[in-house]
Amino acid sequence: MLQRGVRAMRVLRASSVGLTxxxxxxxxxxxxxxxxxxxxxxxxxxxxxxxxxxxxxxxxxxxxxxxxxxxxxxxxxxxxxxxxxxxxxxxxxxxxxxxxxxxxxxxxxxxxxxxxxxxxxxxxxxxxxxxxxxxxxxxxxxxxxxxxxxxxxxxxxxxxxxxxxxxLVVAPTTASNEDEAALAEEEQWRQWVDQKLIILTPPNIYRSVPEALQAFDYCLTEGKFTPMERRLSKYAGAVVMYLIAKRSKKKYGIEDERQSLYSALDSWVAAVGDDRAFLGGAEPNMADLSVFGVLRAMHGLDTYEDMMRETAIEPWFSRMTAKVGSSSRTASN
CATH class of the missing domain: 3.40.30.10 (Glutaredoxin)
Structure with a gap:
């Protein structure tokens, strides 16, 4: 992977992309x-x-x-x-x-x-x-x-x-057989997030150069950067991640990144089912929060709009948005 990164840098240099x-x-x-x-x-x-x-x-x-x-x-x-x-x-x-x-x-x-x-x-x-x-x-x-x-x-x-x-949080310490089954299910889906859902993220959000640039638009507004740093971060970062996303797609044998994402989200919705609000039941568990965090990272991107339109994830996502509530962020620098 290191060699791939070096090759990506060489491609970036050869292209003489203008950065500010x-x-x-x-x-x-x-x-x-x-x-x-x-x-x-x-x-x-x-x-x-x-x-x-x-x-x-x-x-x-x-x-x-x-x-x-x-x-x-x-x-x-x-x-x-x-x-x-x-x-x-x-x-x-x-x-x-x-x-x-x-x-x-x-x-x-x-x-x-x-x-x-x-x-x-x-x-x-x-x-x-x-x-x-x-x-x-x-x-x-x-x-x-x-x-x-x-x-x-x-x-x-x-x-x-x-x-x-x-x-830092006082959590329940008692466990029954039913709890153990629920915890096993939670662990299974947390691993699914890292081994499946997150793997599908770069080929989707960096699917094309315009989408990669869209994903790096935040560099123009967030943080305390100079104008040159903002433009350098956006354009260089977008090019590098576009190249890496293409390699990831090939590495994991992803033929259609959007359809693969839709299929993964359909699997998640089916796991939650119709009889409970969240995988954790009445309240989200760590698997719910992990999936929610990954999907919330796509908000404002083409990928987000597409997955909300083409899958049944929106009702669960809306419940999670309401349950997580507004940000407890106190300051941004």
Whole structure:
């Protein structure tokens, strides 16, 4: 994948391409008691990640194991001593101070934001320059997003961040046979998100150069970038992701990206069924939030409009939108 990223950079150079959300602070309590999940992934010391030694702009981006975003990441990590020491203090329900370093449309970042919003945890957002990563260089050599500051702790990787946030919420500890079956179903569909749904994301949102540019329009408005940085991020990022999306489509044998996405969403709707509002029942579980986060990342894009028109996902998505509620984001930088 690294070699592919290097080739993508060479293509970019050869082409000589010319380059130049409102806050609503809420309490932690309302959704905390309803939140449920079986999956635990915890933050490790940053030096534990082999990704940290990978440098370069597009080469490092293309080396990502994430099929959804070459600049994003999701993987398995273990709990750090800092996190262990903080569990007892946070179990009392004290609101953490959360700063999320992100790209606005990144599906992994949107997964984290869906959990923060659902749990009513206030958080500040810092938009990261997708090419330079200058916003996070001062405190981590991790080259992807999301990166999250939770009080004095730096947590990388979306799954690790979500697991750390779960530790700050009082969750039910009892389990019955029925609960175990529900948790197994939840885990199955969480894996489906990472192994199926997210794989279909880049071939769809970066399907053509115009759609890739559309996906990077956020660079022109989000974050504190110079005019040159905004244009460079939009055009260079769009070209790189368009090339990577084409390779992903070939790698996974995706013939028709739209139809594959529609089929995947139909499978999800069938799994939820007609007898329950969410996969988690009356309340969303982690699988619901994961799917919702990925789909919400497509909002405003052609892919979003197409999937709402061509599939039966809209009723579930509307219920999730109402349940997650307005953003608990307090500031954007």
């Amino acid at each position: 959300r409102p806050a609503a602070s809420r309490s932690l309590a309302p959704n905390a008691a309803r939140f449920s999940s079986s999956r635990s992934r915890f933050p490790a010391p940053l030096v534990a990640s082999p990704l940290l030694q990978r440098a370069g702009l597009f080469a490092a981006a293309a080396a990502s194991t994430s099929a959804a975003c070459a600049f994003c990441s999701s993987s398995n990590v273990a709990m750090s001593p800092v996190a262990e020491a903080a569990v007892a203090e946070k179990a009392a329900g004290q609101q953490p101070t959360v700063v999320l370093y992100q790209y606005e449309p990144c599906p992994y970042c949107c997964k984290v934001k869906a959990v923060l919003d659902y749990l009513n945890i206030p958080y500040e957002v810092v938009e990261v320059n997708p090419l330079t990563k200058k916003e996070t260089q001062a405190f981590t050599s991790y080259r992807k997003v999301p990166v999250c500051r939770i009080d004095d702790e730096v947590v990388v990787d979306s799954s690790a961040i979500i697991s750390r946030l779960r530790e």
